[in-house]
Amino acid sequence: MLYKYDSQKLVYVRTKRKLWAAVILVVFCSFSSFLAGRYTNPKIMEDLERDLVVISIESDSAQNSFSKHKLVEEIKRLNIQFPHIVMAQSIIETGHWSSEVFKHNHNLFGMKEARVRINTAEGTNLNHAYYIDWMESLYDYAFYQSRYLGGIKTEESYFQYLSGSYAESPGYVSSLKKIIEEEELKKLFE
Numbered sequence: 001m002l003y004k005y006d007s008q009k010l011v012y013v014r015t016k017r018k019l020w021a022a023v024i025l026v027v028f029c030s031f032s033s034f035l036a037g038r039y040t041n042p043k044i045m046e047d048l049e050r051d052l053v054v055i056s057i058e059s060d061s062a063q064n065s066f067s068k069h070k071l072v073e074e075i076k077r078l079n080i081q082f083p084h085i086v087m088a089q090s091i092i093e094t095g096h097w098s099s100e101v102f103k104h105n106h107n108l109f110g111m112k113e114a115r116v117r118i119n120t121a122e123g124t125n126l127n128h129a130y131y132i133d134w135m136e137s138l139y140d141y142a143f144y145q146s147r148y149l150g151g152i153k154t155e156e157s158y159f160q161y162l163s164g165s166y167a168e169s170p171g172y173v174s175s176l177k178k179i180i181e182e183e184e185l186k187k188l189f190e
Contacts, residue, residue: 064133066097071108072188074135078142081149082158084185086141088176089162091183105130108137117147 071090075083093110094102101107105125113121113129120136120143121129131137148165152158163173180186 064135066106066134068097071134071138074138076189078138080142081145081152082155083189084180085155085158085162085176086145087185087188088179088183091179092172092175101126101128102134106134106137107131108134109141111137111140111144114140114144118143 080086090108107128111129113124120140159173
């Protein structure tokens with residue numbers, strides 16, 4: 001599946017380009033550059049690399065190893081709304097990235113496998129969605145956010161939504177706010 005991230009609308013949209021056509025284009029441009037010693041049309045390659053996201057089933061575990069810094073950078077790159085709240089969710093849902101669901105499922109947010117919306121989950125394990133790596137979990141949250149939270153404009157509205165539709169614990173929002181303040185999460189995204 002090929003998706004293009006629209007950073008203005010904060011959503012991934014399925015492209016009209018076919019996966020096989022994109023692969024053929026990349027192979028053709030790579031082969032052409034090999035023969036010619038340079039890209040015949042570097043603009044095509046730049047646009048392709050910048051605009052397309054290929055949801056793949058393979059992962060390079062060394063490249064995709066988790067760190068708090070990498071999570072912050074990826075949240076910024078994806079232009080996720082209210083990033084400090086999302087970071088706090090990740091901390092709470094994984095117990096600072098130490099829970100079994102995170103370790104075994106690479107699940108940053110305690111997400112269940114989605115049945116209705118686009119998602120990146122590989123299935124269910126430990127009663128939660130499991131992913132190839134932590135980045136797939138973040139992409140899934142981005143899909144979730146764009147599907148259900150895209151119209152929310154204020155931090156308080158975001159907290160209200162999470163309280164009513166996301167969290168199982170009645171003190172979830174209070175816990176999020178406490179983590180945001182204690183760990184100064186807003187500063188990470190300035």
